Amino acid sequence: MRIPTASGTLVFDVTEAGPYLRSWGPDGGPPPPLPAHVPFATRADAQPVLVTAAGTRHVHRGELLVRRADGRTGVRLVPGETTISEDGTRTRLSAVWRGEGLEVTVYVQGDTRNDAVAQWAQVRSTGEEPMWLTRAFGGAWDLPVGPGARVGALAGEWSRELTPVTVDLPAGTFAIGSRQGVTSHTYAPVVTVAPREGEGAYAVALAWSGSWSMTVDAAPFADRVRVGAGTDDETGVILLEPGASFTTPRTYAIRSENVDDLSRAWHAFERIELRRDSSTHHHPVVYNSWYATEFDVQVDHQLALAERAAAIGAEVFVLDDGWFHGRTSDASGLGDWHVDRAKFPDGLAPLIDGVRGHGMRFGIWVEPECVNSDSDLFRTHPDWVYRAGDRPLVTSRNQYVLDLGRPEVEAFVADMLRDLLGRNDISYLKWDMNRPVSDGGRPTDPHGSEWSIQHTRAYYRLLELVRAEFPYVTFEACASGGGRTDLEVLRRSDVVWASDETGPRDRLAIQHGFLSAYAASWLSSWVTDEPDRLDTDDGPVSLTFRFLVAMCGVLGVGGDLLAWPEQDRKLAASLVATYRKIREVVLEGEVHRHGDPADQQYAVEYRTPEQRVVMVFTRGGHRDPVRLTGVSGGEHLETLGPDGTLQDAGAVTAGQAAEGLWAAHRAARDADLLVITNRGAGT
Numbered sequence: 001m002r003i004p005t006a007s008g009t010l011v012f013d014v015t016e017a018g019p020y021l022r023s024w025g026p027d028g029g030p031p032p033p034l035p036a037h038v039p040f041a042t043r044a045d046a047q048p049v050l051v052t053a054a055g056t057r058h059v060h061r062g063e064l065l066v067r068r069a070d071g072r073t074g075v076r077l078v079p080g081e082t083t084i085s086e087d088g089t090r091t092r093l094s095a096v097w098r099g100e101g102l103e104v105t106v107y108v109q110g111d112t113r114n115d116a117v118a119q120w121a122q123v124r125s126t127g128e129e130p131m132w133l134t135r136a137f138g139g140a141w142d143l144p145v146g147p148g149a150r151v152g153a154l155a156g157e158w159s160r161e162l163t164p165v166t167v168d169l170p171a172g173t174f175a176i177g178s179r180q181g182v183t184s185h186t187y188a189p190v191v192t193v194a195p196r197e198g199e200g201a202y203a204v205a206l207a208w209s210g211s212w213s214m215t216v217d218a219a220p221f222a223d224r225v226r227v228g229a230g231t232d233d234e235t236g237v238i239l240l241e242p243g244a245s246f247t248t249p250r251t252y253a254i255r256s257e258n259v260d261d262l263s264r265a266w267h268a269f270e271r272i273e274l275r276r277d278s279s280t281h282h283h284p285v286v287y288n289s290w291y292a293t294e295f296d297v298q299v300d301h302q303l304a305l306a307e308r309a310a311a312i313g314a315e316v317f318v319l320d321d322g323w324f325h326g327r328t329s330d331a332s333g334l335g336d337w338h339v340d341r342a343k344f345p346d347g348l349a350p351l352i353d354g355v356r357g358h359g360m361r362f363g364i365w366v367e368p369e370c371v372n373s374d375s376d377l378f379r380t381h382p383d384w385v386y387r388a389g390d391r392p393l394v395t396s397r398n399q400y401v402l403d404l405g406r407p408e409v410e411a412f413v414a415d416m417l418r419d420l421l422g423r424n425d426i427s428y429l430k431w432d433m434n435r436p437v438s439d440g441g442r443p444t445d446p447h448g449s450e451w452s453i454q455h456t457r458a459y460y461r462l463l464e465l466v467r468a469e470f471p472y473v474t475f476e477a478c479a480s481g482g483g484r485t486d487l488e489v490l491r492r493s494d495v496v497w498a499s500d501e502t503g504p505r506d507r508l509a510i511q512h513g514f515l516s517a518y519a520a521s522w523l524s525s526w527v528t529d530e531p532d533r534l535d536t537d538d539g540p541v542s543l544t545f546r547f548l549v550a551m552c553g554v555l556g557v558g559g560d561l562l563a564w565p566e567q568d569r570k571l572a573a574s575l576v577a578t579y580r581k582i583r584e585v586v587l588e589g590e591v592h593r594h595g596d597p598a599d600q601q602y603a604v605e606y607r608t609p610e611q612r613v614v615m616v617f618t619r620g621g622h623r624d625p626v627r628l629t630g631v632s633g634g635e636h637l638e639t640l641g642p643d644g645t646l647q648d649a650g651a652v653t654a655g656q657a658a659e660g661l662w663a664a665h666r667a668a669r670d671a672d673l674l675v676i677t678n679r680g681a682g683t
């Protein structure tokens, strides 16, 4: 059985234990040998298979852990039918296992338009008794990279998200996850898995935005390394009542010749499969006033900022936190989603009208999943927050998390969104979530241990509501920076705020990690006045450097424009205009990252068939020519002038094509931009 993708084919064979992924390569690839016999192992343990359970196999971690009322654990899975079906560009394998009151169907689906292959499972109760699933991963990826693996992950913390880490795993289990109710700053749900020596690489991502778990299991000396992922299996327990079923989140896997190519395969998949459209409407140049005002929101001040934002070319003006009732600091008001009359005596209309009068769209910030204890919402509904019985409530940023899985809480948020977006001329929404869940659960509810699944599904429904009922609203996902960066968030949002860190060199490092798995068209990035906190050895950078960092994705500005000198605002206006010229290439282009942001020189290249855009960042006066594969001479070169405009630098010479391109004004700049247009293609 074969599942074709854009540039490869997955071949499945069926054994007595059920189907397994035999090989994956450009033409199916060579089949790695199946272990014929392993001494001191059961037959089931010796065979690769899409899904296993404790009770069926015992060497690898099972994807399914079942507990029953009588204390028995596990399930003996017996393979049933395996079928394959085609629907347009998609091919889907469906494989069934049954045993002891359970039916498990694993789906594997590929698409010839991209290279990511989805896998998920439906677990259905066919018995008479309730069961508890303490782990329910949607099948596993048994990848032929062993023995052992070189595993790559994106790790971090607040303000330092998505830092690439690599682990040499000769044997053992590499485990990452989140117990925080959100994807988390700690790990992104994506790994790369490559042989410890030799060619070929795989990546696996979990498409889920609540608590989660992912493991890379390298049994000693085994040819295959098993990657499994799903909802959190530490605190989350799913009650499966008789006749009920649970559909797992999807994992996606990609195969490539090397780890670097995996990023481009992810981007292509995300652009084709997850992005709602390619218009610039949903990728506008934003001005966000948070860094300029924080909670001190005043109409006249915002209008003054809006005037300056319009003058530099911003397309949307976003009013961040601080606009709603009683929100004078982070200690009060959260949950009371009506405009603060002390700050806006005539409502939002005067500000929105002013912003619209400057030719910009208007956007606003919300954080619907949380509440301050000092709020009317909490005073009215103290029972709506997560709490573990009498255990004292824990605050983080002075707030609690609402139990969004409760229908009345979801309905409250839906009403709030409809009211806010329906009554006001708002076309950009930034949705934030600023604390982890520490006491999730609903102690008296038999389904209370599924809180993170219910919460996450409600969050998805609310995002879908916004998209369906207010399709012109651009959606920015945020969770105190990059706490919710994953494939399902990408599917339902237009841009993602990758981090609260906007110091330019620190930000560049975060973006380098972001781009290893997530496409540039989601990368919301603003130019602010914030200094670097970590990468300070080379001192402050130029305004052009700051802009080019933000131009690596969806450009925004968040600095205090009233404090910027006129020359900076002039330069900013030119750089915004330059960005608009290259925006399509940045959003659509193939991304090639040259080096590492910690290097003396680092570049990010965006490539379409007609044009390349290259952002170059340097340190300590270091200047190297930028070498680009596939530039042969004769292409038209433009570089960035000191005034922020693109300047004609003539045709690329044969020497430059061979030796590399010098960035313009190389003696005086810490960052530069090259635009290379193929002969015959218009600019």
Ligand code: GLA
Pocket (backbone or CB within 6 Å): 290, 320, 321, 365, 432, 434, 478, 479, 480, 481, 497, 499, 500
């Ligand atoms: C979080 C976000 C910021 C900003 C503040 C407002 O930290 O990540 O961008 O919106 O909240 O309180």
